[in-house]
Amino acid sequence: MADLTPSARRVQDVLDAIGLGHAVVEREASTRTSEDAANAIGCTVAQIAKSLIFRTKQTGRPVLVIASGVNRVDEKAVGALVGEKIERADADFVREKTGYAIGGVPPIGHAEPPLVLIDEDLLALDPIWAAAGTPNAVFRLTPDQLVSMTGGQVAAVKKAS
Template structure:
């Protein structure tokens, strides 16, 4: 099955395989680019979508990944308080350079560079969640606990 995946989705599948969990990338004919589109395609709630948002540290110019519940907007001040650095919006070129993926399909793992990661505590309430898998129409199912373990992300209240 995974050999039929698009190149970026295959790269995510390889990263998932390296963690040793039984996680499988699934591609849809319809878009999963936004949290709502993903939830509609999968048949889950928007809150179960783990959206990967890349920010740039204002001082360090380093990438910061916030994995938020699809139902939430990110409170950048809460992230700043945790990291001690103000966040800036990252443009598409910055995101691609540091993750290796285009906006709309950024997975929580398998990035081009090491990225400081924050995980929205609201994701922990779900038995299963879904994350992007490298393309605007690919996702994979996992548990919040596996997400935290794989990303080594700090769990934080990020809801605005």
């Protein structure tokens, strides 16, 4: 395995501890957006499991929504699921609570464990790909592995089109 950048190495260390043989791959091309990632990997945009961080308005807790790359998140639905209104998190909050910068937030290994919701649409796709700590690092996994490794609740989180 090639040398990984420090943030990607942290994700690989978490994956190694889980012990299912996942490997972080760092690419030349950016995987910052779902479209970029799909192009770099050679998969559909739907197969990108994008990690979006929100914060609860009253208590300031981090909420991680892992959504299919083609879906927009219904913030009202997420708020109802977590029991309080949510708002988009700014870059400083994301880095403080996850340990990673926007564009590379993985679904695992966060500085502060978030509440985790997983887009039910991801369960129909296999494999899926998730960010791995940098804007050009990803790892491949199955939807069942995503649910298992995050302890996330599978839910309807997409905004109706």
